[in-house]
Amino acid sequence: MNAPAPAALNDLLQGDTAGRDGFARLRVDEPTWTRLAMGCAAGLHDLGAIWHDAGDVSMLLLDPRAGHRAIVSLATVAGAYPAVSRHHLPASRLERTLRDLGAGRPVGMPDPRNWIDHGVWPNAAPGQTNPRPDKSYEFLPIEGEGWHQIPVGPVHAGIIEPGHFRFTANGELVVRLEERLGYVHKGIEALAAGADIDKVARIAARISGDATVAYSFAFALAVEAALGWTPPPRATLLRGVMAELERLSHHINDVGFICNDASVVALQARCAILREDILQVAARCFGHRLMMDRIVPGGVAADLPADGAAAIETCLKRCETDFAAVMRVYDNSPSLLDRTVTTGVVRPELAARFAAGGHVGRASGRAFDARRNFPYAPYGEVDFAVATRRAGDVDARVWVRVDEVHSSIAIIRDLLARLTPGPITTPRPVAQGPAVGAAMVESFRGDVFIHVRLDADGKVARLHARDPSCFQWPLLEAAIEGNIVADFPLCNKSFNCSYSGHDL
Amino acid sequence: MRWLLLRSLLEGPAVIDPPAPGADALAELATSLGDLSRRKLGRSLSIREVDAGSCNGCELEIHALNNPVYDVERFGIKFVASPRHADVLMVTGPVTWNMKQALERTYAATPAPKWVVAIGDCGLNCGVFAGGAAVVGPIASVIPVDLHIPGCPPTPLDMLKGLIALVDRMA
Ligand code: SF4
Numbered sequence: 001m002n003a004p005a006p007a008a009l010n011d012l013l014q015g016d017t018a019g020r021d022g023f024a025r026l027r028v029d030e031p032t033w034t035r036l037a038m039g040c041a042a043g044l045h046d047l048g049a050i051w052h053d054a055g056d057v058s059m060l061l062l063d064p065r066a067g068h069r070a071i072v073s074l075a076t077v078a079g080a081y082p083a084v085s086r087h088h089l090p091a092s093r094l095e096r097t098l099r100d101l102g103a104g105r106p107v108g109m110p111d112p113r114n115w116i117d118h119g120v121w122p123n124a125a126p127g128q129t130n131p132r133p134d135k136s137y138e139f140l141p142i143e144g145e146g147w148h149q150i151p152v153g154p155v156h157a158g159i160i161e162p163g164h165f166r167f168t169a170n171g172e173l174v175v176r177l178e179e180r181l182g183y184v185h186k187g188i189e190a191l192a193a194g195a196d197i198d199k200v201a202r203i204a205a206r207i208s209g210d211a212t213v214a215y216s217f218a219f220a221l222a223v224e225a226a227l228g229w230t231p232p233p234r235a236t237l238l239r240g241v242m243a244e245l246e247r248l249s250h251h252i253n254d255v256g257f258i259c260n261d262a263s264v265v266a267l268q269a270r271c272a273i274l275r276e277d278i279l280q281v282a283a284r285c286f287g288h289r290l291m292m293d294r295i296v297p298g299g300v301a302a303d304l305p306a307d308g309a310a311a312i313e314t315c316l317k318r319c320e321t322d323f324a325a326v327m328r329v330y331d332n333s334p335s336l337l338d339r340t341v342t343t344g345v346v347r348p349e350l351a352a353r354f355a356a357g358g359h360v361g362r363a364s365g366r367a368f369d370a371r372r373n374f375p376y377a378p379y380g381e382v383d384f385a386v387a388t389r390r391a392g393d394v395d396a397r398v399w400v401r402v403d404e405v406h407s408s409i410a411i412i413r414d415l416l417a418r419l420t421p422g423p424i425t426t427p428r429p430v431a432q433g434p435a436v437g438a439a440m441v442e443s444f445r446g447d448v449f450i451h452v453r454l455d456a457d458g459k460v461a462r463l464h465a466r467d468p469s470c471f472q473w474p475l476l477e478a479a480i481e482g483n484i485v486a487d488f489p490l491c492n493k494s495f496n497c498s499y500s501g502h503d504l
Numbered sequence: 505m506r507w508l509l510l511r512s513l514l515e516g517p518a519v520i521d522p523p524a525p526g527a528d529a530l531a532e533l534a535t536s537l538g539d540l541s542r543r544k545l546g547r548s549l550s551i552r553e554v555d556a557g558s559c560n561g562c563e564l565e566i567h568a569l570n571n572p573v574y575d576v577e578r579f580g581i582k583f584v585a586s587p588r589h590a591d592v593l594m595v596t597g598p599v600t601w602n603m604k605q606a607l608e609r610t611y612a613a614t615p616a617p618k619w620v621v622a623i624g625d626c627g628l629n630c631g632v633f634a635g636g637a638a639v640v641g642p643i644a645s646v647i648p649v650d651l652h653i654p655g656c657p658p659t660p661l662d663m664l665k666g667l668i669a670l671v672d673r674m675a
Contacts, residue, residue: 118601
């Protein structure tokens with residue numbers, strides 16, 4: 001028998017049309033599943049997510065060049081299916097998660113260690129049928145002389161989320177970082193199962209609180225696609241304004257923190273003031289500093305007050321001048337650049353293989369931005385350039401963020417100029433039986449993916465959320481290799497991966 | 505750089521006026537602290553933050569406490585890197601089973617006298633995560649809590665009022 005050959009999504013999709021949500025849905029047999037998995041490894045298309053639902057395993061595949069995205073499903077045999085990670089390693093943690101949390105059983109995983117299940121839950125996760133791990137966890141072995149290990153976390157020194165990092169170093173030089181995550185696993189997908197849409201909207205807004213607008217946006221789009229629900233034009237524009245304000249606040253803040261990690265505290269203070277300015281404007285315009293629960297299925301929950309646009313414009317002007325001043329200092333401080341240039345390099349091939357989104361991917365040449373590649377309202381009518389760099393170091397990630405600060409400011413102005421009075425929600429249509437919907441939204445850290453299946457009464461039967469960090473965390477391990485321990489905070493902050501969004 | 509520093513001097517401080525201690529916080533502390541409240545810490549508190557399962561929303565606003573606008577350090581309140589240096593643990597999130605042991609160990613590593621401030625709706629009653637199979641319960645179900653500052657997330661001003669009340673009670 002010949003070895004199976006990789007298959008490209010593009011060839012398989014001939015004639016298949018995408019659903020209302022822009023995703024084509026394909027049902028395949030085991031050999032085709034495996035060939036598509038090999039296609040991911042061969043670079044024919046990108047892997048976007050893997051999840052298990054009611055006896056089926058599904059993967060999200062993307063071909064941004066051809067503009068295709070598809071959800072490919074395979075019926076499992078009592079949960080068992082051929083592991084994607086056997087052919088394509090970026091699937092590894094996704095499949096370990098899937099196995100730990102439910103009834104799916106990937107067969108042939110190269111790394112079968114537990115991931116989210118640390119062996120301390122009093123009961124199995126709802127629907128979990130696979131054998132439970134014990135508490136012990138084997139980190140990758142180290143052989144040779146002169147190495148020492150530095151275990152860090154889960155409780156870190158700063159005010160950040162919990163996770164465990166195990167560095168192997170020789171003196172200052174790091175040769176390996178191994179992450180262990182899952183500490184903030186709250187059982188979000190299980191909580192959503194069977195709950196009504198309003199409750200799940202509130203849960204979705206808290207998958208990763210820093211990207212609350214993006215998650216609410218994605219959840220709303222997925223539900224709207226499933227129900228054939230169209231939000232009013234004013235709501236669509238306001239969604240864009242909120243999403244860009246969120247992006248702006250984080251990019252400015254993170255650049256400040258990177259400077260802080262290189263001990264240039266004055267710049268961080270400036271950035272923190274700007275961030276505070278943005279949050280205060282958000283509170284004034286939308287009634288919540290982080291704009292939590294402000295995007296809801298069917299529209300938005302808060303309308304911009306009459307003086308809102310002017311308040312936002314004042315804030316944008318301040319961001320423009322002050323952030324430009326910060327970046328002038330950054331660009332003219334050899335002591336800062338010494339810490340960021342050539343530090344924490346992610347090679348373009350690796351970013352492409354992991355289909356890393358956000359500034360992590362774009363700083364390593366992967367020109368993917370969900371707003372541009374798979375535009376959703378209001379971005380279909382918004383003109384902006386996707387900023388990319390190729391150096392892949394901390395400095396490149398800083399500059400991608402700087403470019404995005406500028407484009408976000410321009411987008412907000414454009415959207416505000418197009419606002420006309422009108423309603424901000426539309427009533428929910430009656431559910432016409434079970435339905436599915438998916439959405440991809442560009443958060444400040446990259447593409448957030450949400451898939452929902454609604455039951456006949458319009459309740460959420462299954463929610464799957466995939467944070468952009470899932471494909472960025474592994475690259476952080478690669479980025480720190482060969483760097484010094486002291487540069488880890490800079491690398492980490494330049495990525496700013498989510499723990500909560502990853503752990504779910 | 506010079507331009508930036510000069511501007512900072514000319515513009516004057518970005519800081520807001522100190523708020524009065526929170527009334528709710530004072531009431532809760534009156535019962536939870538009791539006699540301990542007379543202990544003198546010289547109006548200085550060292551805080552160790554612990555995320556026991558939060559969505560990271562609360563952390564963002566705790567960060568904001570340290571920005572030049574709220575500038576929590578002017579009240580003698582300082583965030584420290586180790587529980588061994590802390591008087592107060594500031595804990596966020598519903599406590600997840602996967603973080604329970606780490607939280608207990610952090611509490612054990614904090615020298616007495618110590619106080620615990622539970623942040624957010626999650627810290628109070630698990631918020632939207634209540635009832636989740638992977639969640640142990642609110643912070644008070646794992647370690648003793650002296651002060652709750654609810655909100656989702658609480659604003660930096662809410663937290664500042666609560667912390668000032670704590671400092672006031674102990675000064
Ligand atoms: S209280 Fe709200 S913001 Fe804080 S951790 Fe809970 S859900 Fe997140």
